[in-house]
Every structure is written in C-alpha cells, then in structure tokens.
Amino acid sequence: MGLLRYTIYRLLQAIPVLIGISIITFVLANLAPGDPVRLMLQGQQADEELIRTIEQRYGLDQPLHVRYWNYMTGLVQGDLGYSIHRRRPVSDLMLERAGPTLLLVLSAYLFAIVTAIPLGIIAAKRRNEPTDHISRIVALIGVSTPSFWIGIMLIIVFAVRLGVLPSAGLVYPWQPPEAAGHGSYLEHWTETIRHLILPMIALGTLQMATLMRVERTQMIESLQEEYVKLARAYGVPERTILRKHAFRSAQLPIITIIGLNLSTALGGAVLVETVFAINGIGRLFVEAIQQLDYQLIMGITMVLGFMFVVGVVITDISYAYIDPRVTYGERE
C-alpha cells in the first residue's frame, strides 16, 4: 500500500472514533438537567415565549435522535453548528482560534523533544551515575507538577521579578508585523518567540519528562541488544553505536508516545492558555463552558478529538517510515 492510500485508510479508520466523540458530547450535553436553552439563559428571566422561539430556530424542539442526525449531516459538510451566544458559526470561531493553540502545542512538543531525547540518551549512557540520577529527578518532578503551576511560577520569576519576558498573550507570526505594531519581521518574530517561551515551557515540561523517561528506558534496552554488541565486537566506535545503532530502534516507542500524549497536551493547553491569556481553542473552551454555549462546546470537543486523531495518524505514518518491519496497512 502506498503512503497516500495508507494515510487515507488510517483516516477512514478514525471515523468511528469521531462518531464516538460526537455521541459522547451529544449525550453529555443532553444529560444536563433542564434543556440547553434554559441553561443558556441561566440567570436571566426565562421567558417561555423566548425559549420556544430559540428552540424552534435552532431545531432544539425536535426529538434527540433527529437533532443528532441533523448535527451529523452538518458535520459531514464541515458545519460545526452555530454558537447562539456569539451569533457566529462554530467553524469560523474554531478557525480563528486554532492557530494559537497549534503554535503553542507544536512549540511545546519541539521543546520537549529537543530537550528530552539528548537527556534521555545521556542518562541511559551513564546509567546509575550522578547525571542519570539528576535527570531522573528532573523527570520525576516534571511528571508530578501541574502545567498551570509551572506557568504561574515562570510568570512570577521571569515576568514579575526579572521582567525579562512577557506574561500574557501571543504574537502571531502569520500576521503582518504592522498588525502587531512592529516595524520589521525580525522584531515581529523576536516578539513571537519571546511571548512563546514561557507557555511553551509550561506546557512542554510534562511531555519532556515523559519522553525523557521513555527515551532512557528504550536506550538502555537498545544498548543491550545483540546487534549493539555485535557492532562493538566489530570495532564500531561507541559514539556511532549511540547515535546510530542503538538510537534508531529506540525511537519507535517515542513516536507512539508523542502521538498518544497529544491528548494530554491539548488538555494542558486549556490550562496554559488560561494562565497566559492566550486566545486559543483552550480558552475558547473555558469561555464556552462558562456561557454553557453547548454548540460551541460540542464543536470544540469534536475539533480537539479530530486534532488528536490526525496527530496519531501522522505519528503512525512516521512510525511506518522509520520501522521497515511495518508495511503500510499491515501493522502488527
């Protein structure tokens, strides 16, 4: 099977998962005591007439299965519904807010990978030496600390105390510099990076710690493989063994973990965006929950699930690319 066909095949496989997500959110949204319109108008005087009008307008007066069917037919056409609160299509809102979230999550992963893999390798190489112990402690703290608290601490140290980095917002690199009031692209992008550093670390630490642990274990295992011993017996320098012979096969589980952890990372984005006041999907979700904007909530859940599924498909493909034993479409 070719790469393209494999990709399509994997995406098709994801359809049941997406249907599952829609069922879960739909059921949850309708489990709510009281109907959505009443919830929406919470705090305001509920005018029966008004409620009925709203219900009719958005088809909420119809039975559950009809509403689900309507929602699904909309989804297939790329219509995520309409936010009653914001009076805008959900898909528009999502497009607006996806950029910052993707920028944040991707840079957090970049941070995690760039730090975790070398540290994991060093720890494995110097197993049970001080370097190893230190890196293990760092990893342990990393998996035990809430991302939002790391964010708060970073703000206190770098923004409040030292005043070297901004504590809130993002500068979007895809915007023209003038829009952000910057004179040149250089200034614009420098600002982007300066704004990105703290949230990136806050969100990336958990991923870094997880990846570091896996990398260490994998490298230790890999370094004990027969083929590594064989390479040693044939005079291959230790550096080459580490960087080539043991490294490559040790990365396979890492790829899988990166894909699966995307779910945690997207959840973490909700918290980190709140701490750093970043207008991404995460913050939109918090707002939607506060307003009980249930079309928007469902839309966000669907989009986050979709992002995860796409991420997993991408990691699957790179897995198949790096491991010759996996032929596209016939994974064990």
Place this chain on the structure above:
Amino acid sequence: MSSEPLLRVENLKTQFFTETGTVRAVDGISFEVYEGEIVGLVGESGAGKSVASMSLLRLVESPGEIVGGTIEYKGETIFDLEEGPDGELREHPDMLSESEMRERIRGREIAVIFQDPMESLNPVFTVGGQLREFIEINRELPKDEAKAEAVRMLREVGIPDPEDRYEEYPHQFSGGMRQRVLIAMALACEPNLIIADEPTTALDVTVEGQILDLVDDLQDRYDTSFIWVTHDMGVVAEICDRVNVMYLGEVVEQAPVDELFYDTKHPYTSALLDSMPRPDRTVDELEPIEGVMPEAINPPSGCRFHPRCPDAREVCTRVHPENLEVDQAEGYPHRAACVKHDVFDVGYDESVPLEKGDEAETRVGETGSDENVDSTVEEGQASTDGGKANEANQTNRSPNRDGGESRP
C-alpha cells in the same frame, strides 16, 4: 603448523561482581589457537564458554570484569596484568588500549558470529548497509568499494540475488540466511580468527548442516582460524580440529578431536559423549549426566565435577586438579583435570569411592533455590544459557518439592 600460536590464552579469569557475591564465570582457563585450525570450546550451558569468548575481545560487560591471566594475539598483548611496585595488580604497559582494541583487533583481526541470528542484525537498517559499514570500518575501503565487497561476500556465503538482497531488511531473511549474513560479516573483515559463539544452536538441523558445510568450505579457502563455541558434541566431531571441554569456568580436558572421542580422559567428557544421541545407539542406551551444573558463585570444593562424577572418590572433594598433560597425540598435548590419572599422584587409587547420590542431590537442591542468580549475572553473554539452565532446573527440582511425585 607453525610453532607460534595465533592466540594464546593463559590462566584467564573473568568474574562478575554481583550483590549476591562474586561469580567466577571463567576461572583460570588456558588454551591456544594455531593458524588455520578450528578449536572447539565445549560445555554445558553456563560453563563460561560465552564469557570466555567475549573476554578475548575484552568485551565483558559490567558487572563482569577480566581479573587475571594473559591473552596474547599475534605477539600483541590483549590482556595482561603485572604486579606494581606497591604490590597492586595493574595493567601491563604492553597491553593494548581500548581504542587500539577497537581499531586494530575487533573485527579487523578477530571477528565474531553470535548465537542468535534473529537478534544480531539491526532490524531498522538494511542487511547490506550493516555489512558495508563493518567493511568500511575494518578495511578502510571507500563506500562504493565496500558495497561491491559486501555484495561479493553475500554471494560468497550462498545468498541468491545478492544485489537485491543487499537492499533488504533483516526481517525479510530467514534464520539460516541471516546466519549466512553474519558469516559474511565475519569473513568480509578478513580477520585471522573468528569466534563463533554457538552459531548454529538457534537453527534447525538441516540448516545447521548447510552452515557447517559452508564454514568448512570457507575455512579451507580463507584459512581463517575459528574458535567454535558449542554444547553439541556432534558439531564438535564434525568441524573441530582440537577441543577444550569446559566445566564451571574451567577447562577440564583438552585434546585433538579424534583423541578426545576415542581416548577420553575426563569423566565429564565421557558423560557428555554418553549423553549424546548417536545413530549406533538406542534411546535406552543414552545416559544423561546426573544433576545439574552447580553455581559458579559457590563452586563445590575440590574437583568441581565431583558431585556429579561417577568415578568420584573421597580425594576428589579435597583436591582441586589442574589441567595437566596426561598424554600426547598428533603432536599436541592431551590435558585432563582429573586426579584419577597417575600424573596427579594424590592417592586416588587408595581413596574411598563416594557414596553417590546423597551428595549430588543436596547440591542440586541448593542450586535450585538460588538459580536465578545465574541468569541475571551473565545477562547478555549467556542469557539463553541461563534460560535453559532454569528450565533444566525446574524439571529437576520438581521431584524434590513434591516428594517424588511426577507432574503432568
């Protein structure tokens, strides 16, 4: 044959330092390998064969360490200790450094073939790429020449369509084909000595035969010396010129192969031969060796084989025999480490024969209780050995536990 051996090992000792104690995996073995011969290293699982062979390349992994003896290869000192002015042992100044070992000895002079062809090739690189890398490193050929050489070697070891197979990955090869690749790797580096560590154990019998024929044929043409590590006396008979029989880290008998088979001098060797299936015997005539090999962590006193030895006498529990020359054959010495030979003169003939059974059984029981030490200790080198020892133990142990009842 030249009088100067290619490889000379003297009193080699390799130990593993574990929490539970020091394991004397290799405990003072001596042997030589001359140019163009195949020397067998035979023994049961856990006898220290694999550790001995890795010691020759100085590739014993932590917590193992070579603690004594001399290894000389072509006049170069692979390992030697000398006593310093303060009485401490330290490395001899002539001893090759780690980088010299890597650059001059490993692969280039002494190559290895591992036991398990399934695990010995890296699954994420092409077979050809791995072969080419070793050729590049050890023969300093440019990439394209190394590739041509790799393809030539693949053809040489009988792999059809070597150009196509060069690009394939290990999982696309069968076990026998992978072992051929490993042989090609060994030969391609043009070493003078190849250590083959149970290279046919993981293969089925027909493939084993093909591989043995191949090695025999290639050995004739390349005139490479081999150290052939095995537990299979049949393979020894088929391929080896001279044999060292190992038991619990020691060489207990050393002789040219015919001499060893027809004029066996050590009871352990006899036992090994008697336990080997042969076409001229029925199953009933097979005599398995009694008990299991004890731990190298706490070897029996005196002769290490005495708890299992049919000829054991009281003296055997006290006297630890050296591997002494007891005979001559084909210009080589026939050495055996058994006090029943006259050379030893420790009063074997007058000694009381041991009541066989009780001693052996207690030994077995003891071993069973802490068997897992062995497998952890020898981690890489003898992990499969350890596994087998475990299995053997389980079956041996159960009668003890259940009071003689057999289990389903």
Place this chain on the structure above:
Amino acid sequence: MATTESQLDDQEPGAAEGGSVDEEVETRVGWRYTLAKVKRDATARIGLYIVAFVIFIAAFAAIDSNLSRLTFDTMSDYTAAQAIPFFDHPTRIPPPGEAHPNEPPVFVDGGSLSHPLGTDPQGRDYFTRIIYGSQVSVSVGLASTAIGLIGGTIIGSIAGYYGGWIDDLLMRSVETVYAIPPLVLIIVFTVFISGGSPDIQYAVIGVGIAFIPVFARIIRSRVLSVREMDYIEAARAAGVKDRNIIRRHVIPNSFAPVMVYATLQIGVTILIVAGLSFLGYGAQPPTPDWGEMLRIAHGRYMHSNIWLSIWPGLAILVTIMGFNLFGDGLQDALDPRIEN
C-alpha cells in the same frame, strides 16, 4: 502502559505449570516477594513515606475537625475554629480587625509565627488551608481511582473473557475516550451533569468514569493472557462457572499490574482535579483545595502576593511525586528484568 503490561506478563513463571492450588501458592509468594522488594527499593520507600505522610495529614485533618468539615454551613465558624487549637480553621473568616488579610509568610517582612505560611486574602491561615487541602486531594485521588478501578475491572474482565462484540465496543470506547483530552471531557461531564453548578463530587465521578476504559483495557489484556492458560482450561473442563473462574483466577492474576497502574493513576487524577479546580470546575469555595487556592491566587494576587501561588503548587507537587515514586518502585519490584 503497553510496556507495563508486557513487563508484567513475564511475571509468575510458575503460573502455568501447576493446578489451581499451586497457583494460589505462587501468587501469595509473589506478593510477599514484591513487598520485600518494595521495602528494599529506595525509590519506592521514599514514595511510600511521602504517601503515608500525606495520608496521615489528611486523616489527621479529618479526625481533628471532621464535624466542622462536614457541617461548616450549619455550624458557627467561630466554634469550628476552636476545634483546632493551633491555627485558624480553614473555612473561618475572621471577624474584622482580628487578622490582617494577606499576611505574608513568617520569613518575609511583616510575617508572624501565628501564620507561618501567611494568610489568604480573606485572612485565613494558609498553612491550615494547605493541610486541609491534602484531604481533598487524597480523597479525590483515591475515590476517583477506585471508581475507575472497580468499573474497569468489571468491564475489562467481562470483555476479555467473553470477547466478541463486548470486546469490540470496549476497545472502540477506549479509543474514543483517549481521543478527547481527559480534562476537556471531564469538564464537559462535570458541568452538564451538575446542571451548570459544578462541584468536587461531580469531578470525582467524572474523573473516575473517564478512566474506566483505561483500567478496563489493562484488565482485558491480562484476562486475554490468563484465559489461555492450562489451568483455566482445566477449570472450565471441570465445569467451574465462568463467574467463578473470573473471580478466583483471572482477577487475582491481574491484580499486580493494575495496582501499579492505579498507584500511578492516583497521581494523574490529583493532577487533573487540580487543573479542574484551577479552572473553577472542581472544588468550590470555601473548600480548601490546592487547585482552587491557585485559581484565587492566579486571578488577582499573582503579582502582589506571590506566596499564595507557591505553597499549593508545592503541595500538589510533593503529593503527586509521592504516588509516582511509589508506583515506579512497585513497577520496578514487579519487573523481573530490572533486577539489581
């Protein structure tokens, strides 16, 4: 998780060889062996101490004024406060003039020993609130993990043992639940179930349910491997009821890997609930919860009163670290490959 399973599958080498009586003996020996190894392992020991310490504090706080904890709405704040001789009660709002709001910790200028970690914006002793926070975190962690564990054991053993469509449904639901970030899923659940007024008990149930599929998956894979064993075949052939086979053989056999996972899961749970409270969908004021305390600290006092942000985070960190260390140690102890 996948590694956990495969590692643990190597356990119990003797399991396949004997009959059911023998099997039980093996299991018991295995447990004693595990415990001995946990005691020897320094990591596990430190983890155990931390966990024991936090649980002790939580229990102490509960015993000391459990009445006031349960009934802080009906009892006068002041009488409740007298239950703790040393520090102010966490939910008591002192009368004006008695305490200074936002008093800093003792080692900062203006701090005093009566409030070693300072006070919160309402003048409540921060140290006491941190102590009481342990109660919320520990009970939330244990309760929701227990929900996940029990639910997962039931569903997983049924799915694994019977296979077929139940199994398919389970695996699909695992994939689905995996796909939605747990935090998002739990918030949606909590908010909708509670009809828009979330509180900690909804969060506990939400977290518990969200992790049922994960536990179910582990149990299922254990069941699949146990199911193939000879003694199960023998039991089935002898006419032992399915339910009894599951209860007597399958579940005990799956216990070890699940315990490891559950221990690590408690940490994850505490982390998630802290996040939930931080967003305002977990514990509600005046319940002293670390996440909730961080929410208030972040909202208005991040710049001015730094200590409000520091202590709850440290408390979360130490608690989760304890469970993680213990879980790691347990895992090492159960993994035959990490000997010495």
